[in-house]
Amino acid sequence: MRWAPDARGRLERAAFDLFGEQGYAATTVPQITARAGLTTRTFFRYFADKREVIFGGDEIPRAAARLISEAPPELEPIDVIRLVLDEVAATRFDGRREETAAWRRMINADDSLRDRDARKRADLVAAARTAFVDRGEAQRSATIFAETGALIFHVALDAWLAEPEARPMGDTIAEIMTWVCVRRLEGTPLGS
Amino acid sequence: MRWAPDARGRLERAAFDLFGEQGYAATTVPQITARAGLTTRTFFRYFADKREVIFGGDEIPRAAARLISEAPPELEPIDVIRLVLDEVAATRFDGRREETAAWRRMINADDSLRDRDARKRADLVAAARTAFVDRGEAQRSATIFAETGALIFHVALDAWLAEPEARPMGDTIAEIMTWVCVRRLEGTPLGS
DNA sequence: GTCTATATCGCGATAGAC
DNA sequence: GTCTATCGCGATATAGAC
Structure with a gap:
């Protein structure tokens, strides 16, 4: 051929x-x-x-959007985030700590890659926001939940890679999640 | 000359x-x-x-770091965020809604500018994190507070620019802040 | 200040797949 | 035959070296 x-x-x-x-x-x-x-x-x-x-095109945003859509409809958004992050951690990161760390080092060593990396996070947020809207969230709450999910994930990834001993990334995620709480207050009076 | x-x-x-x-x-x-x-x-x-x-160099991260450092030491981090964002809103955005909207439109219209814009947010987070560490926060909580501040600011900026009537940006920020809460849990047992 | 490498992209031709 | 992947050539702007 x-x-x-x-x-x-x-x-x-x-x-x-x-x-x-x-x-x-x-x-x-x-x-x-x-x-x-x-x-x-x-x-x-x-x-x-x-x-x-270096980056997998739009594979990650697509996967995140799919997982959010497929989560049980009765789940609270914060529990959707938990479910999605645990799934992502288990299937894409556990057992690949060294490769992931090397990949992150490469990105952090180059300015133009850091630009693109930040952009990829924004793309992920945009895809997650759309998926939350499809679940019935209002625009504003969908944005906040999407941003919060990305925040937890990135903080957890950094922390997980920095830990001296390898452990399931889900454990790190759980720790970070106890820190951040997001309440749905749409429609309630301001200041409540 | x-x-x-x-x-x-x-x-x-x-x-x-x-x-x-x-x-x-x-x-x-x-x-x-x-x-x-x-x-x-x-x-x-x-x-x-x-x-x-298009972007003002590192002026914004520097200003944010300065405001965080200068905030009264007894303030809770979430109140530092409130203070800083209100200051930034009042001095840099109120009365410039149209210019700001045009600036955002230009950025969103170009891929390479979106990359850089996302990167600028990451730089802001890094500067704010350092400033929170200087206030005595642990690395991890400093990161989460810095990320949360950036999250609130960016969500609020988008919302403020999308509003039909101009109003002080601080009002929009206050609304977004009622949505997001961050608790300091460092040192407390997991699951508490 | 000047010079140059390298990224990036448009266009037309071509070779094989179906 | 049409469709798609690839090639080869060329043009231009950014960005860094000297």
Whole structure:
């Protein structure tokens, strides 16, 4: 056949290998595509820019939105957050602490990656907000719940990665959640 | 004198004018510097990149950190947040709703500006966290208070700009704050 | 200040899949 | 045949090096 399969996967692997060897900034797109046996132009067909190789496109916002939609309708929003975060922690982070820490180190070492990382969090909030609205939340409460979920998750991820001993990330999340409480007050008089 | 004064201000004004006329993405740095009567190189001496003309450098994180440090030491963190946000609202936003809305529209219209905007929020959180630590908060609680302050501020700003009638931004902030509560639980047994 | 590398993207051609 | 992935070439702006 004319093209080797899985061009996207080859680009991702070549990129991560090179980033590991030389660092993110020192690696050029032509180097990545040369290693993957493709052209520079092809890289930009799969990834909007060089930063996007690091982040999984919109996979995370989509997964979060799906989990929120599928949560039992009778759950309070804060319990939806708990459910979603526990699921995410168990399936995507437990057992991958070292890889995750290395990934975070790479992001934190580069300014343009920190920009994009912050943007990804905003995208996650936007997707979660929509999902909460679909559950019947008002715009404003949906926004606050989405923001709060992202807050808990990011604080917990940082804390979990900083802990001396590996333990289930859900434990860290539970600790953070005891700290933050969000009350639904829509419609109640101000100051109540 | 050899150089016309206020190169930075001229660059900012030229940039905003051109962004208004042609849009952000369609405006090149050489166009900006030509209008300001300066060279491209000079632009990058004042601004790290093209996006930074839009944001005020690290002025906002610095101001927030200063306000947190100067708040009366006996205040609870959530009341420090209230104080700081009210001050910021009154001095920087009240009476500038239209400019602020236009500024937000410009940011939301461009992907690279959304990246940077999200990053600026992260920088603000980092500065506020440090300031809370200086007040004697533990790392983890400082992080949560800083994140919560940023959350309230951003939700309130969005809401305030979306309101049909202009009113003091502090009123919107007060409404949002009745929604979000943060408890200091460091040192208490888990599950309490 | 000048020079240059590199990211980024548009366009037309082409090769194989269905 | 049409559709899609890929290529090759080129143009331009940002951003950093010298």
